[in-house]
Amino acid sequence: MNRIAVEKKVLNENQILADELRERYRANGVLCVNLISAPGSGKTALLERTLERMDRAERVAVLTGDLQTENDARRLAKFGFPVKQITTGGTCHLDARMITRHLADWKLEELELLIVENVGNLVCPSSYDLGEAAKIVLLSTTEGEDKPLKYPSIFFKSELMLLTKIDLLPYVPFDAGLARENARRVHPGMEIIDVSSTSGAGLDLWMEWLKARRARVVA
Amino acid sequence: MNRIAVEKKVLNENQILADELRERYRANGVLCVNLISAPGSGKTALLERTLERMDRAERVAVLTGDLQTENDARRLAKFGFPVKQITTGGTCHLDARMITRHLADWKLEELELLIVENVGNLVCPSSYDLGEAAKIVLLSTTEGEDKPLKYPSIFFKSELMLLTKIDLLPYVPFDAGLARENARRVHPGMEIIDVSSTSGAGLDLWMEWLKARRARVVA
Numbered sequence: 001m002n003r004i005a006v007e008k009k010v011l012n013e014n015q016i017l018a019d020e021l022r023e024r025y026r027a028n029g030v031l032c033v034n035l036i037s038a039p040g041s042g043k044t045a046l047l048e049r050t051l052e053r054m055d056r057a058e059r060v061a062v063l064t065g066d067l068q069t070e071n072d073a074r075r076l077a078k079f080g081f082p083v084k085q086i087t088t089g090g091t092c093h094l095d096a097r098m099i100t101r102h103l104a105d106w107k108l109e110e111l112e113l114l115i116v117e118n119v120g121n122l123v124c125p126s127s128y129d130l131g132e133a134a135k136i137v138l139l140s141t142t143e144g145e146d147k148p149l150k151y152p153s154i155f156f157k158s159e160l161m162l163l164t165k166i167d168l169l170p171y172v173p174f175d176a177g178l179a180r181e182n183a184r185r186v187h188p189g190m191e192i193i194d195v196s197s198t199s200g201a202g203l204d205l206w207m208e209w210l211k212a213r214r215a216r217v218v219a
Numbered sequence: 220m221n222r223i224a225v226e227k228k229v230l231n232e233n234q235i236l237a238d239e240l241r242e243r244y245r246a247n248g249v250l251c252v253n254l255i256s257a258p259g260s261g262k263t264a265l266l267e268r269t270l271e272r273m274d275r276a277e278r279v280a281v282l283t284g285d286l287q288t289e290n291d292a293r294r295l296a297k298f299g300f301p302v303k304q305i306t307t308g309g310t311c312h313l314d315a316r317m318i319t320r321h322l323a324d325w326k327l328e329e330l331e332l333l334i335v336e337n338v339g340n341l342v343c344p345s346s347y348d349l350g351e352a353a354k355i356v357l358l359s360t361t362e363g364e365d366k367p368l369k370y371p372s373i374f375f376k377s378e379l380m381l382l383t384k385i386d387l388l389p390y391v392p393f394d395a396g397l398a399r400e401n402a403r404r405v406h407p408g409m410e411i412i413d414v415s416s417t418s419g420a421g422l423d424l425w426m427e428w429l430k431a432r433r434a435r436v437v438a
Contacts (some may be wrong), residue, residue, distance in 0.1 A: 003225055003229055004226075006221075006225045009222075010222055019377075037343050038257045038258040038259055038339065038367055038368065039362060039363075039369070040257055040359070040361060040362025040363050041259075042364060051333075066369045067342065067370055067371070067372075068369055068370075068371055069368050069369050070364050070366065071368070071369065074323075081378040090346075090372065092311065092340075092342035092343050105328060110427050117436070119342070120341065120369070120370075121311075121340060121342055121343075122258050122339065123286065123309075123311035123338070123340055123342070123343070124311050124340075124342070124343065127309075129255065130280055136408065140259070140361065142259060142359065142361040142384065142387070143258060143259025144258075144259050146288065147258055147259060149260070149287060149288050149290070150285045150286055150287055150288050150290065151258065151286055151287075152286070152287055153286075153341075155310065165361065168361070168390055168391070171387055173306070173392050174415070176355070197266075198392070199276055210248075
C-alpha cells in the first residue's frame with residue numbers, strides 16, 4: 001500500500017470513530033468544540049479565562065492535547081472542572097481514537113460542554129474529525145494577516161475564528177481588517193470575534209457565542 | 220503495510236535524498252540552513268532583515284515553503300537574491316524531494332549559502348532531513364516559555380534557537396530566562412540569540428553567527 005492509500009485508510013478509520021463520538025454527543029446533549037491554532041496563539045489562556053467565567057454548577061469538561069508535558073492540564077485543573085491531558089508522544093494532532101480512550105471514564109450524560117484543545121498546529125489537526133459540532137480556529141495578532149491564505153483548510157472548516165491578543169495591536173504591525181478580509185476570502189461568512197485574554201476584551205462576546213451554540217444543541 | 224511501516228519507508232526514502240543533497244552541498248561548499256518555527260514566529264521577517272544586510276555580491280539563495288500562496292517569495296525577492304517558493308499543497312512540512320526538485324535549475328557551484336524556510340509547524344518538519352548543515356528553530360516571545368518542553372524534538376535537533384520579537388517583551392507575560400532554561404533542559408548547550416526584526420536588536424549577532432557557520436563549511 002502506498003502512502004496516500006494508508007493516509008486514506010487512517011482517515012477512514014478516524015471517521016468511523018468520529019461519527020460514533022458525534023452520535024454519543026448528540027444522544028447526551030453535549031456540545032463538543034475543537035480549538036485549533038498555531039502553537040502559542042493563546043488556546044490555553046483563553047480556556048483559563050473561559051473556565052474562570054463559568055459557574056461551578058455548569059457541566060463543562062476539557063481535554064487538552066500536547067506532544068509532551070501535562071502543563072496545560074495543570075493550568076486548567078485549577079478551575080475545578082474535569083480536565084485531562086492527552087499526551088500524543090510525537091503525533092502532530094489529536095485523533096478520534098485518543099478522544100474515545102480519554103472519555104472512557106467520564107459519564108457523557110453528566111456533561112453539557114466538552115472543550116477539546118488540539119495540539120498547536122495549523123495543518124494536521126484540520127484533517128482529523130473528532131466528532132465535534134464545531135471547529136474554532138484562533139489567530140493571534142502577532143502572527144501575520146496572511147495566515148488564512150497560507151493555511152486555508154483550517155480556516156475553511158472552522159465555524160468561528162477568534163482573533164486573539166488584540167491588546168497587542170498597538171505594538172505589532174498587524175492589520176486586523178486585512179486579517180478578517182483574508183479569513184472571509186477563504187471562508188465567506190465566517191464568524192469572527194476579537195478577544196484578549198490579557199485585557200478581557202471580547203470575552204463577553206465569546207461566552208455569549210458559546211452559550212448560544214450550546215442552546216442550539218440542547219434544542 | 221501498516222501506518223508505522225509506511226512512515227518508516229517514507230522517512231527512509233527521504234533520508235536517501237537528504238544524504239545526496241548533503242553531499243552536493245559539501246562538494247560545492249554550500250552552507251544550507253533549515254529554519255523551522257510555528258506559524259507567525261517571524262521566519263520571513265528575519266529573512267527580510269537578513270537579506271537586506273547581505274552584500275549583493277554574496278552568493279545567497281532562499282527556498283521558502285508554504286501550503287499555499289507565493290507571498291513569502293514575493294516579500295523576499297525584493298532584495299535581489301534568487302528566491303523560490305515551494306508550495307506544498309496540503310503537506311505540513313518540506314521534504315528532500317521538494318528541495319531537490321526546486322534546486323534543479325540553480326547551479327550549486329555558484330552558491331555559498333542556501334536558506335530554507337520551512338512550513339510554519341513545530342512538529343512535522345523536525346522529522347524530515349533536508350540535507351541541511353544546521354536546523355535553526357525560532358521561538359517568539361508571544362508564544363509561551365514552555366514550547367521547548369512541549370515540542371522537544373525540534374529544539375533537541377536545532378543547533379541554534381533564535382528568540383524572536385524581543386521588542387515585545389514589555390507587553391507580553393513572557394519570561395525569557397525561563398524560555399532559555401527550558402530550551403537548554405531539552406538541548407543542553409544549545410546556542411541562543413535574542414533578536415527583533417522590528418527594532419534590529421540582536422541582528423548583528425545573528426549575522427555573525429551565520430558568517431562563522433559559513434566559514435566552518437568552506438574550511
